[in-house]
Every structure is written in C-alpha cells, then in structure tokens.
Amino acid sequence: MSQDHRPEPVRPRGPGPKKALLLAAAGLAVFAAAVALYAAVGCDLNDPDRDVKRLFPESTGYKTLYVSIAKRGGEDLLRKIEARLGDAFKGLFETADVPYTMYEIHKGADVIGYIHGTNQKGTYGGLQVFLALDPDGVIRGFYFQKLTSRAAKAFRALAFGEQFRGLSLEDFYRYDVVTGQEDPPGPISRIKNPDPGSEADFRAALRATKKNLILVDEFLLGNAHLKFFKG
Amino acid sequence: MKKITVFEVAYKNLLRKKTRSLLTVLGIAMAAWVLVSLFGFNQGYEASLNKDIDNLGFQMLVVAKGCPYEAATLMLKGGTGLKYMDPAIAEAVAAEPEVDGVTPMLMQVVFDPNKGETGGIAAFLGVDPASYPKLKSALPFKAGGWFKEPEALEAVFGYEVAELEQREVGDLYLIPEQEVEVKVVGVLERTGTQDDGTIFLPLRSVQKVFGVQELTSIGIKVRKDANMKAFEDKLYKLPDVQVVSLTQVKTTIMTLVSTARVMVFSIAVIAILIAMMGVVNTVLMSVMERRQEIGILKSMGALAGDVFKLVWLETVILCISGGLIGTGLALVTARLTDVLVRNLLPYSPSGGLVAIDVGLVLVTLGVVTAVGLASGVYPSWKAARMRPLDTIRSEEQS
Numbered sequence: 001m002s003q004d005h006r007p008e009p010v011r012p013r014g015p016g017p018k019k020a021l022l023l024a025a026a027g028l029a030v031f032a033a034a035v036a037l038y039a040a041v042g043c044d045l046n047d048p049d050r051d052v053k054r055l056f057p058e059s060t061g062y063k064t065l066y067v068s069i070a071k072r073g074g075e076d077l078l079r080k081i082e083a084r085l086g087d088a089f090k091g092l093f094e095t096a097d098v099p100y101t102m103y104e105i106h107k108g109a110d111v112i113g114y115i116h117g118t119n120q121k122g123t124y125g126g127l128q129v130f131l132a133l134d135p136d137g138v139i140r141g142f143y144f145q146k147l148t149s150r151a152a153k154a155f156r157a158l159a160f161g162e163q164f165r166g167l168s169l170e171d172f173y174r175y176d177v178v179t180g181q182e183d184p185p186g187p188i189s190r191i192k193n194p195d196p197g198s199e200a201d202f203r204a205a206l207r208a209t210k211k212n213l214i215l216v217d218e219f220l221l222g223n224a225h226l227k228f229f230k231g
Numbered sequence: 232m233k234k235i236t237v238f239e240v241a242y243k244n245l246l247r248k249k250t251r252s253l254l255t256v257l258g259i260a261m262a263a264w265v266l267v268s269l270f271g272f273n274q275g276y277e278a279s280l281n282k283d284i285d286n287l288g289f290q291m292l293v294v295a296k297g298c299p300y301e302a303a304t305l306m307l308k309g310g311t312g313l314k315y316m317d318p319a320i321a322e323a324v325a326a327e328p329e330v331d332g333v334t335p336m337l338m339q340v341v342f343d344p345n346k347g348e349t350g351g352i353a354a355f356l357g358v359d360p361a362s363y364p365k366l367k368s369a370l371p372f373k374a375g376g377w378f379k380e381p382e383a384l385e386a387v388f389g390y391e392v393a394e395l396e397q398r399e400v401g402d403l404y405l406i407p408e409q410e411v412e413v414k415v416v417g418v419l420e421r422t423g424t425q426d427d428g429t430i431f432l433p434l435r436s437v438q439k440v441f442g443v444q445e446l447t448s449i450g451i452k453v454r455k456d457a458n459m460k461a462f463e464d465k466l467y468k469l470p471d472v473q474v475v476s477l478t479q480v481k482t483t484i485m486t487l488v489s490t491a492r493v494m495v496f497s498i499a500v501i502a503i504l505i506a507m508m509g510v511v512n513t514v515l516m517s518v519m520e521r522r523q524e525i526g527i528l529k530s531m532g533a534l535a536g537d538v539f540k541l542v543w544l545e546t547v548i549l550c551i552s553g554g555l556i557g558t559g560l561a562l563v564t565a566r567l568t569d570v571l572v573r574n575l576l577p578y579s580p581s582g583g584l585v586a587i588d589v590g591l592v593l594v595t596l597g598v599v600t601a602v603g604l605a606s607g608v609y610p611s612w613k614a615a616r617m618r619p620l621d622t623i624r625s626e627e628q629s
C-alpha cells in the first residue's frame with residue numbers, strides 16, 4: 001500500500017552520532033528505573049498499512065494528515081467544538097493542542113473514506129476509539145484500538161461495534177454526552193451497553209465517538225454536518 | 232596653562248582617525264565576544280551535563296545476573312526475562328562506606344490484551360517511598376506527588392503513560408491480569424527519559440500484588456569522594472549480581488567535553504591572533520603616518536621611553552575598549568547564543584548552555600589587555616627608535 005502523503009509536523013530530527021551516544025548513555029543510566037514500553041502518545045493507527053487495508057479493503061492508498069485545534073483556530077475553534085460536543089474539553093490531556101492524526105483513504109484518485117481515532121478517559125484508563133467513515137461522514141466501522149475496562153471483552157465484541165454502523169454526526173447531535181440522554185430517543189438510544197456495570201465506560205465510548213465525528217467534520221468534511229447542529 | 236597627560240595625548244591621537252580606531256576596537260570586541268561566549272559555553276555545557284547526570288539520582292545500579300538490560304530483555308521476552316535478587320543484598324550494599332543512599336526496586340510486567348490490536352505489555356516499577364523520592368528528587372511533578380505509605384494501592388504515572396491512559400490525580404487504574412485497582416496520586420512532567428513511560432507503585436504493594444518478594448534492581452547513590460571504579464569492583468564480589476555504572480557514561484561524556492574544550496581553545500587562540508594582527512597593523516600604520524610628528528616630539532625633548540609609552544598606551548586603550556565592548560556583547564547575547572547553540576547541537580543538556588561569570592569576564596579582560604600590551608610592543612619600539620632628523624628629512628623629501 002502506498003502512502004502518498006507524509007505527515008507535516010512532528011518530525012523529529014535525525015539523531016547525530018553525538019546525540020545517539022549521549023542518548024544511549026542516558027538510557028543506560030535510567031534503564032533500571034523503568035521500561036519505555038509505551039510509544040509516543042497520540043492516537044495513530046498501530047499499523048496504518050495493515051489497518052487501512054482491513055477497514056477499507058478496496059483502497060489503493062491513503063494520506064496521513066496531522067491537525068490540531070490550536071493550529072487551525074485556537075481558542076475560538078475549541079469553544080465551537082465544545083459547543084457542538086455539548087461538553088467542555090477536560091483535564092490534563094484533552095486540550096486544544098492535541099495533535100489529531102487523520103487518514104484520508106483513496107481508491108485511485110478518489111477519496112473513499114476516512115479513518116480517525118480519539119483518546120477518551122475511561123474509568124480505569126484510556127480508550128482509543130477509531131472510526132472508519134465513508135466520504136459523507138457515515139460510520140462504516142467502529143473499534144477500540146485500546147481499552148482499559150473491567151468489561152473490555154464485551155466492549156471489544158464485534159456486536160458492540162456493529163451498532164454504530166450507519167450512524168453519523170447528524171444522529172449524535174441529539175445525544176447529550178453529559179446526561180447520556182438522546183432527545184428525542186433515536187438510534188443512539190438503541191445502542192446497547194454490553195455491561196451495565198460499566199456505564200461510565202459505555203458513555204465514554206459514545207462521547208469519544210461524537211467528538212471523533214465532530215473533529216472529522218471540522219477538519220475533513222468542511223463542516224458538512226454543521227447544519228444539523230441545533231446549538 | 233593646563234598640563235596634558237600622556238593618556239590624553241594617546242586618546243586624542245586615536246580620535247584623529249576615528250573610523251580606523253573604531254574598526255580596530257570592533258575587531259578586538261569580536262575576538263573578546265567569541266572568547267567569552269566560547270568559554271562560557273564550555274563551562275555552561277559541562278555544568279549542565281554534570282547536573283543532568285546528578286539528576287538521574289543514582290550512579291550505579293545492581294541487577295540480578297543474567298538481566299543486564301531490563302528494557303531490552305523485556306522487549307524480547309516480556310516478563311519471562313526478569314531475574315530476581317535477594318533483598319538482603321540491598322542492606323549489604325547500604326552498609327558500604329562509599330554509599331550515600333540505596334533504593335531497592337522491583338519491576339513487574341503483565342500482558343494487557345486490550346492494549347492495541349494484539350495486546351501489549353504493561354510494566355510496573357515498585358519503588359521504596361522512603362528512599363526513591365529522595366534519590367530522584369529532581370523528578371518534576373505535573374500534578375500530585377509521591378505515595379507515602381509503603382503498602383498503599385497508589386501509583387505515580389510518567390507523563391506519557393498518563394497521557395496514554397488519560398490518568399490524572401485521583402483517577403483509578405486497573406492493573407491488567409491482577410485486576411487490582413490503584414489510585415493515581417501523582418503525574419510526572421515529561422522528562423524525556425524512560426520515566427515517562429513508567430507506572431511507579433510502592434515496592435511492598437508490587438511485592439504483594441504480584442506475589443514476588445525479591446528485587447530486580449538496586450539503585451545506588453555513591454558518595455562524591457568515593458572511588459567509583461574500586462567500589463564497582465567491590466560490588467562485583469556480591470553473589471549473582473551485575474553492576475551497571477555511570478562511570479563509563481560519565482567518562483564518555485567528559486571525553487566529549489574535553490575534545491570540545493580543545494576545539495574551543497583553538498578557535499579562541501585563532502580569534503585572538505587575528506585580532507592581534509589587526510591591532511599591530513593599525514598602530515603601525517598610525518606610527519608610520521606620524522613619523523614627522525614623532526620626530527618633532529623627540530626634537531623637542533621627548534625621550535624614546537616617552538614615545539614608546541605613548542604608542543603603547545594607544546594600543547592598550549584600543550584593546551581594553553574592545554575587550555569591554557566584546558564582553559558586554561557576550562553578556563547581552565548569552566541567551567541568544569544559548570538558543571542558537573541548542574538548535575545547532577544534536578544533543579544538549581537541560582540547563583543553561585552558556586555560563587558567563589565574573590571570573591570569566593575578568594580573565595577575558597586580562598587576556599585582551601595582555602594581548603594589547605604584546606601587540607603594542609613592536610609599533611611602540613619602532614616609534615621609539617625613530618631618529619628626529621631622519622623623520623623630518625623623509626617628510627621634506629616626500
């Protein structure tokens with residue numbers, strides 16, 4: 001699979017011999033303290049070539065785009081996105097400068113869809129919710145790339161992700177991420193929580209999905225779904 | 232009638248050719264600027280490196296034999312590669328006179344099936360709440376702080392793991408496989424080290440949760456006056472342990488610093504030589520242009536020593552003025568130099584890279600003055616030995 005666009009920012013400089021030596025030295029010095037088992041934090045696909053082919057078998061290539069609210073519009077844009085989400089961005093890690101990695105999927109010269117993942121705080125750890133979307137922003141695939149939850153198995157089951165297929169931001173606008181209610185009840189209310197004991201994680205998954213759809217709409221779809229937002 | 236001093240005469244002579252004098256002063260100022268900045272960089276870089284090494288907390292690490300590089304072993308084998316050592320070894324090490332402090336550690340690794348598509352491993356480092364925070368006192372917290380109780384089900388998250396797990400102070404975290412909840416009490420700032428990816432828990436909690444009573448490593452802070460090499464050899468006599476020391480790391484870094492120092496010194500010498508030639512050239516030219524004037528001075532009774540003193544003083548004024556301006560420039564632009572050098576170097580320590588202190592300024596001014604005195608000898612001698620009649624006659628001929 002070809003990758004016809006390379007990420008713009010976050011390009012680390014290649015380490016020179018001196019840096020490599022010193023980094024090795026520093027690494028040696030602290031290795032006993034810990035193990036760096038965690039890759040650079042973000043919400044990238046673990047294996048883009050493999051994952052794109054799995055989610056879009058018909059694709060012939062993809063473009064990787066890096067965007068952030070801070071760079072695209074700053075505080076004003078953050079406020080608008082929060083308004084569309086119906087909730088404020090919270091905590092240490094949900095901020096305007098979080099870099100979002102978006103994958104634009106191609107079949108020949110045509111864009112056939114998008115893949116985007118968002119981080120979301122769960123009860124016991126972080127959730128990474130990935131969506132595969134068609135060019136109109138309709139969900140064709142939902143999965144957790146990472147999930148820490150007592151009900152992880154149930155949330156990762158295929159049946160849970162299937163419930164999101166066919167939904168779009170238009171549907172999610174009616175869902176209030178704070179109360180967990182949909183007004184009037186519609187397709188979001190029909191999504192079943194596989195483990196009633198993990199209601200917080202279930203709601204976190206829905207919030208992550210709504211946020212994900214808003215970000216894709218804002219950064220890739222030219223706010224095509226903004227007309228459905230009742231504010 | 233007001234008596235004019237030699238200094239005033241020298242000063243006025245320099246003002247007669249303002250542009251030339253100014254350019255000469257600027258040449259010396261540039262040399263002084265380079266000198267101060269380079270030596271400031273040299274001492275700043277070395278100090279910052281030493282500080283970074285000290286901030287690591289401990290300079291030696293004792294690990295169970297067969298597990299020399301935990302990170303690499305874990306990457307290759309997961310938790311199965313871990314080797315353990317008897318906790319009594321920590322007590323034995325602590326009793327050594329070279330030791331300033333020890334901290335026992337236990338690392339445990341679990342497979343987390345929900346990390347990524349195919350699962351991943353999560354590592355937990357059990358540290359002693361009484362000794363580890365003291366040794367690693369430079370670790371900065373973004374929020375919260377260290378756990379206090381030895382058996383608390385509490386955790387401190389490195390920055391990256393906290394970001395990945397979206398954990399903040401007060402949040403819960405579930406240890407995979409063990410299904411044990413721990414409460415996050417601290418989140419570290421990003422450090423650029425492996426601490427960023429570490430979940431720290433109290434040592435005894437890790438021992439209890441994972442059912443392991445042994446240790447995987449012991450961090451040792453060695454006394455500053457101790458012979459690291461001899462102490463390292465002594466540690467090797469302990470049964471079934473391997474020692475990883477910062478001695479080699481420090482030696483490598485200091486070798487790099489020494490190499491840099493030689494280069495810096497060479498550049499500084501070249502800069503001074505160039506400036507010196509410029510001064511000699513300028514003053515000599517000035518002497519040649521004033522042959523007749525010097526001849527008249529001498530015919531009026533000025534001694535060779537007076538003429539020598541006058542020209543020499545001119546040189547010293549040029550050099551000291553240049554030295555002062557150059558030193559001032561180096562002080563004013565120290566921050567800018569720091570930023571530029573940091574961008575150019577492939578690796579730079581975390582502290583300030585350019586350290587200019589009073590001593591360096593005084594040494595630079597002393598060197599520049601000495602250079603001025605040395606540069607002025609030849610033109611002054613040349614002026615002093617001029618014969619009045621020859622100089623006046625040569626003027627008439629021209």
